[in-house]
Amino acid sequence: MSIVEVKNLHKKFGNFQALDGVNLALNQGEIYGFIGPNGAGKSTTIRILLGILKASEGKATIFGKDAWHDAVEIHKRLAYVPGDVNLWPNLTGGEVIDLLIGLRGGNNKHKREELLERFALDPSKKCRTYSKGNRQKVALVAAFASDPELFIFDEPTSGLDPLMEQVFQEYVQAAKNAGKTVLLSSHILSEVEKLCDRVGIIRQGKIIESGTLSEMRHLTRTNLLVETKEPIPAIDEWKGIHNVQKDGQTLDFQVDSEELDAVIRYVSQYGIVKLESAPPTLEDLFMRHYEHKQETTEGGNS
Amino acid sequence: MFRSASDNIGSLITFTLRKDRVRIPLWLIGIIFFTILIPLALDDMFPTQDERDVMAETLANPAVTAMVGPGDIENYTIGAMTTHNMLLFTAVVVGLMSILLVIRHTRTEEEDGLSELLLALPVGRLANLNATLFVLTVTNIVLALVSGFSLYALGLESMDLEGSLLYGVALGSTGLFFTGVAAVFAQVSESSRGATGLSIAVLLLAYFIRAIGDVSNETISLFSPLGLVTQTKAYSANEWWPVLFLVGFSALLFLLANYLNAIRDWGAAFLHARAGRTHATRFLQSPIGLFFRTQRTAFISWAISMLVLGISYGSVMGDLESFFQGNELLEQMLIAEEGYSLTEQFIPALMLVMGILATVPPIMAMNKLIGEEKKNRIESILAAPVSRGKLLASNLIIAAFNGFVMISLSGIGLWLAAEAVMEDSFSFGTIYGASLVFYPAMLVMIGAALFLIGVAPRFTGLIWVYVVFSFITNYLGGLLDLPEWIEKLSPFGHIPALPVEKMEWTPIVLLISVAAILIILGFIGYRKRDIEG
Numbered sequence: 090m091s092i093v094e095v096k097n098l099h100k101k102f103g104n105f106q107a108l109d110g111v112n113l114a115l116n117q118g119e120i121y122g123f124i125g126p127n128g129a130g131k132s133t134t135i136r137i138l139l140g141i142l143k144a145s146e147g148k149a150t151i152f153g154k155d156a157w158h159d160a161v162e163i164h165k166r167l168a169y170v171p172g173d174v175n176l177w178p179n180l181t182g183g184e185v186i187d188l189l190i191g192l193r194g195g196n197n198k199h200k201r202e203e204l205l206e207r208f209a210l211d212p213s214k215k216c217r218t219y220s221k222g223n224r225q226k227v228a229l230v231a232a233f234a235s236d237p238e239l240f241i242f243d244e245p246t247s248g249l250d251p252l253m254e255q256v257f258q259e260y261v262q263a264a265k266n267a268g269k270t271v272l273l274s275s276h277i278l279s280e281v282e283k284l285c286d287r288v289g290i291i292r293q294g295k296i297i298e299s300g301t302l303s304e305m306r307h308l309t310r311t312n313l314l315v316e317t318k319e320p321i322p323a324i325d326e327w328k329g330i331h332n333v334q335k336d337g338q339t340l341d342f343q344v345d346s347e348e349l350d351a352v353i354r355y356v357s358q359y360g361i362v363k364l365e366s367a368p369p370t371l372e373d374l375f376m377r378h379y380e381h382k383q384e385t386t387e388g389g390n391s
Numbered sequence: 392m393f394r395s396a397s398d399n400i401g402s403l404i405t406f407t408l409r410k411d412r413v414r415i416p417l418w419l420i421g422i423i424f425f426t427i428l429i430p431l432a433l434d435d436m437f438p439t440q441d442e443r444d445v446m447a448e449t450l451a452n453p454a455v456t457a458m459v460g461p462g463d464i465e466n467y468t469i470g471a472m473t474t475h476n477m478l479l480f481t482a483v484v485v486g487l488m489s490i491l492l493v494i495r496h497t498r499t500e501e502e503d504g505l506s507e508l509l510l511a512l513p514v515g516r517l518a519n520l521n522a523t524l525f526v527l528t529v530t531n532i533v534l535a536l537v538s539g540f541s542l543y544a545l546g547l548e549s550m551d552l553e554g555s556l557l558y559g560v561a562l563g564s565t566g567l568f569f570t571g572v573a574a575v576f577a578q579v580s581e582s583s584r585g586a587t588g589l590s591i592a593v594l595l596l597a598y599f600i601r602a603i604g605d606v607s608n609e610t611i612s613l614f615s616p617l618g619l620v621t622q623t624k625a626y627s628a629n630e631w632w633p634v635l636f637l638v639g640f641s642a643l644l645f646l647l648a649n650y651l652n653a654i655r656d657w658g659a660a661f662l663h664a665r666a667g668r669t670h671a672t673r674f675l676q677s678p679i680g681l682f683f684r685t686q687r688t689a690f691i692s693w694a695i696s697m698l699v700l701g702i703s704y705g706s707v708m709g710d711l712e713s714f715f716q717g718n719e720l721l722e723q724m725l726i727a728e729e730g731y732s733l734t735e736q737f738i739p740a741l742m743l744v745m746g747i748l749a750t751v752p753p754i755m756a757m758n759k760l761i762g763e764e765k766k767n768r769i770e771s772i773l774a775a776p777v778s779r780g781k782l783l784a785s786n787l788i789i790a791a792f793n794g795f796v797m798i799s800l801s802g803i804g805l806w807l808a809a810e811a812v813m814e815d816s817f818s819f820g821t822i823y824g825a826s827l828v829f830y831p832a833m834l835v836m837i838g839a840a841l842f843l844i845g846v847a848p849r850f851t852g853l854i855w856v857y858v859v860f861s862f863i864t865n866y867l868g869g870l871l872d873l874p875e876w877i878e879k880l881s882p883f884g885h886i887p888a889l890p891v892e893k894m895e896w897t898p899i900v901l902l903i904s905v906a907a908i909l910i911i912l913g914f915i916g917y918r919k920r921d922i923e924g
Contacts, residue, residue, distance in 0.1 A: 183667070
């Protein structure tokens with residue numbers, strides 16, 4: 090069952106086309122990673138899902154309900170943590186946490202205290218004195234303490250230190266184990282890679298790639314490092330080979346997945362001394378699309 | 392020890408002056424400008440001693456004394472009048488200036504980590520404090536001399552050189568005293584807000600102690616620095632001893648600040664920010680509770696101001712009759728109506744001023760919603776199961792309540808003071824009714840603000856243009872001979888002038904309907920539009 094469903098979503102701000110036909114779907118109990126460069130439309134998509142912005146065209150539903158018309162009903166069952174958490178300077182962190190939990194209608198004192206301890210947050214301080222990371226902790230504690238069915242995180246860990254990032258990941262994992270659905274927009278690709286079942290890459294208001302990581306890897310290149318006894322002639326001319334770097338007898342290059350078999354056969358004729366292969370990281374996938382974008386904006390073609 | 396602790400103070404003084412090369416001159420120009428403007432205005436308004444004596448009679452009551460301090464009522468020259476009406480208020484402003492400047496250069500810089508940068512240089516530990524004290528001392532001396540000599544330079548008969556200099560020096564020494572107070576609290580308090588708050592609390596306390604002393608027992612006033620200021624009796628008895636006390640106490644405070652700074656660590660304080668609540672009250676866990684809580688301080692400050700404004704208007708009611716006779720300007724502004732006393736005829740004009748002023752805080756409360764949106768704090772609320780309608784309605788209730796309290800307090804204040812100073816006072820109903828009749832007009836203004844929030848969020852500032860327009864057309868309308876339809880463009884132009892005119896319900900119903908329409912349109916717009924954050 091789709092918890093979140095977005096179909097052909099368009100959003101215009103004046104003349105600026107922020108979203109140009111976004112499609113995505115989140116299934117119950119999965120963690121969906123939403124990645125893309127700044128200004129690609131991640132936050133706009135999320136805000137339309139939250140009913141804060143109105144879509145110019147297209148459909149966004151959560152729990153099968155319309156994100157704009159049934160916002161209040163939907164929000165009873167979800168928790169949202171923005172990337173830039175802005176809080177009321179004259180309230181304490183504890184007060185804001187209770188306010189946010191109270192508005193949502195839940196109240197789990199035990200969970201709240203546990204979260205405060207795990208995230209090492211002092212709730213008696215005024216929000217004015219909190220750093221960016223601490224403000225994010227306030228929103229995270231409020232979100233995890235209210236126990237919703239769907240979590241929406243918009244770059245939730247950009248201000249957290251590595252230890253706290255770890256705590257965050259544990260809670261997300263625990264939420265998934267409890268059958269919750271998570272939409273995680275993030276810049277930290279290692280985090281997405283670690284947590285997410287499926288990933289969508291958005292660029293210039295369009296989802297350009299989506300699926301499970303292994304599906305996406307299949308479509309892309311594998312990194313190979315080869316050392317042979319004899320030099321391999323004309324390797325750069327082979328179909329599906331990219332970014333060749335030579336260091337004596339050692340070659341470092343990327344191979345399109347569908348050409349891998351042919352390339353290995355060819356290379357093995359020259360006496361392999363060493364062969365290392367690595368699947369592309371999410372960063373490679375991401376960077377490939379990103380480089381592609383730069384090339385096209387420069388007028389090139391690839 | 393002291394020498395090395397103040398190493399490099401010279402360059403820090405230059406640095407401090409450089410940082411405040413605009414701020415300090417602006418404060419000084421503002422204060423001095425008002426200081427010399429007032430006697431000129433008084434001279435213009437009360438050219439003869441007879442008129443001044445009438446004014447003295449009007450002001451000789453406990454309410455005024457509590458507000459501005461004692462004055463030389465027997466010999467009410469322009470000089471005595473200036474001292475009576477302005478010296479205390481100006482001294483409060485000078486105190487405020489000193490407090491803000493001192494904290495800015497001491498605790499604020501420490502809190503922001505700027506002075507850490509300086510302390511890593513060959514700079515003494517006390518150098519920054521003493522550079523600040525030096526700059527403020529010079530500032531206050533300049534203020535004392537320039538305002539003193541400028542007052543004398545006005546060439547008004549009753550304003551001699553000694554009185555003028557005493558007036559200026561009284562201001563300057565108040566500045567020094569509060570420089571010392573702020574310097575001490577900058578050591579004591581951990582945050583700049585705390586230090587500023589405590590210093591201003593001392594300023595207000597000084598004001599209230601003096602107010603109590605002035606109306607009951609003058610010895611009590613001597614315990615307040617502001618009481619000492621009024622005891623200088625500039626332009627009449629010309630007492631210099633209070634200035635000596637003020638300067639002496641300032642020196643002690645300077646020493647205390649140095650001592651406290653020397654015995655504490657950088658960034659440390661003697662008072663620690665007390666831990667806030669770790670849990671929200673039940674009341675806070677709703678949009679209305681949140682809005683009320685975030686506006687509480689502003690609400691209370693405005694409420695007190697409106698009450699004080701009402702009291703101060705009411706306190707002059709006692710002798711208005713004699714005061715108005717012969718003042719053409721005021722007569723022209725009043726509605727000439729047979730069968731009513733001048734005092735009664737003056738009430739609608741007062742109520743109008745208070746009504747328009749009382750509209751300012753509820754509009755600020757309403758516009759808070761757009762401020763919250765610009766600060767990206769609304770999305771956290773809307774991401775919870777809170778509808779836009781509920782959000783907007785919560786804010787509207789706060790604003791409407793705010794306006795009701797403001798207009799009520801100004802009316803109540805006026806009645807209380809009038810009751811105290813008039814022999815044959817008004818009934819509470821008359822006065823309260825005359826103020827409350829403005830509430831529908833205020834609702835229209837609140838409705839207009841809400842309409843802009845919902846329909847034209849970029850132009851919410853326009854509401855202030857409408858407020859200023861209302862004030863000019865209605866308050867000065869009679870004076871400017873504006874056609875009546877222009878006055879009617881403002882909701883305040885439709886309010887019956889109680890108690891002189893009869894109560895009319897038609898315009899009231901009309902205004903409430905207009906407010907309702909604006910509010911409904913605003914709600915429709917707000918529910919349809921994008922929220923920025």
